[in-house]
Amino acid sequence: METGIVQQPNQGDEVARVRAFNRFYTARLGVLEQRLMDSPFSLTEARILYELAHRDAPTAKEIGAELKLDPGYLSRIIQGFADDGLVKRSPSPADRRQHLLTLTAKGRAAYAKLERSSQNEVTAMLAGLPPAERARLTAAMSTIQGLIGAGSAPPPxxxxxxxxxxxxxxxxxxxxxxxxxxxxxxxxxxxxxxxxxxxxxxxxxxxxxxxxxxxxxxxxxxxxxxxxxxxxxxxxxxxxxxxxxxxxxxxxxxxxxxxxxxxxxxxxxxxxxxxxxxxxxxxxxxxxxxxxxxxxxxxxxxxxxxxxxxxx
Missing domain, CATH: 3.40.630.30 (Gcn5-related N-acetyltransferase (GNAT))
Structure with missing residues (x-):
């Protein structure tokens, strides 16, 4: 006889499944490696390059707030980018204590190469799936992002x-x-x-x-x-x-x-x-x-x- 009682999922099982998925996906994308996709950049450095490429002259404070990075750690990375000729800094008219950050031509080229490598790697990962399965996969990803991101729109x-x-x-x-x-x-x-x-x-x-x-x-x-x-x-x-x-x-x-x-x-x-x-x-x-x-x-x-x- 059916009782009409719906068994609630065990919270411990839910946490375990999320953590298992995180371990699987980070390993699948290779983000645990010291350098991302055979580039000279770590995962954090690549993420900072992404923000610099997609923001209009941000400050380090803005990037740090977005990525929740320690200011000192972020400052060392930005200084390394500047030393390598990837980033140009100019004083902010709104706050002379802050600097506006823009990618140089060399920085844009480095980011473009990293972006292509990422796109090619994901393309290769999806190549083994038929179109219907690829659609299911990307729809599931959108669902995850929408639920955890409180309904925010995914990035372009x-x-x-x-x-x-x-x-x-x-x-x-x-x-x-x-x-x-x-x-x-x-x-x-x-x-x-x-x-x-x-x-x-x-x-x-x-x-x-x-x-x-x-x-x-x-x-x-x-x-x-x-x-x-x-x-x-x-x-x-x-x-x-x-x-x-x-x-x-x-x-x-x-x-x-x-x-x-x-x-x-x-x-x-x-x-x-x-x-x-x-x-x-x-x-x-x-x-x-x-x-x-x-x-x-x-x-x-x-x-x-x-x-x-x-x-x-």
């Missing part, structure tokens, strides 16, 4: 395109540029042509598309395509208004530059418009230089097209 991620993403890129570019800059349908047609060519004939070894995802939805895009054996071209950079403030544009550009270096390109080029001030600032911060500017009439507007280049 960069991933490869899935079915439907390229259509989203075309639609989002058309809608955004029409609303923000008054571009007509000819711009959306151009985006569709670029995206269609990529789908039909891109070389996975030398060309790539990244989709940014935030809170489970598409939040941005960037394509890197071959222009010649030595030159790669960036195309279709976009970050949605809802996802701004997370350094997604910078992350997309850094990821593309790192990939271009791995492919052996010697230069990355792009074409943009002078009115796109936010994008131009990202290009400039990443080391691109404007090499040409020319007025033109396109997309129903009088514009000044600009060519920017980065030597690798």
């Amino acid at each position: 991620i960069l991933r490869s395109p899935r079915p439907g993403d390229i259509g989203w890129v075309v639609q989002s570019h058309g809608a955004f540029y029409a609303a923000e800059y008054g571009f007509d349908a000819s711009f959306e047609a151009l985006v569709a042509e670029i995206a269609g060519q990529f789908l039909a004939s891109h070389d996975p070894g030398r060309e790539r598309c990244w989709i940014a995802e935030y809170d489970g939805v598409q939040a941005g895009s960037l394509f890197l395509v071959r222009d010649s054996d030595d030159v790669a071209k960036l195309r279709l950079l976009l970050v949605t208004p809802q996802a701004r403030g997370h350094q997604l544009g910078r992350r997309l550009i850094d990821e593309a530059i790192g990939f271009a270096r791995l492919c052996g390109y010697r230069k990355v080029t792009l074409w943009t418009q002078s009115i796109l001030t936010a994008a131009r600032r990202i290009y400039q911060d990443a080391g691109f230089q404007r090499v040409a500017a020319e007025p033109h009439r396109s997309f129903g507007q009088d514009l000044i097209g600009e060519t920017w280049e980065l030597s690798l």
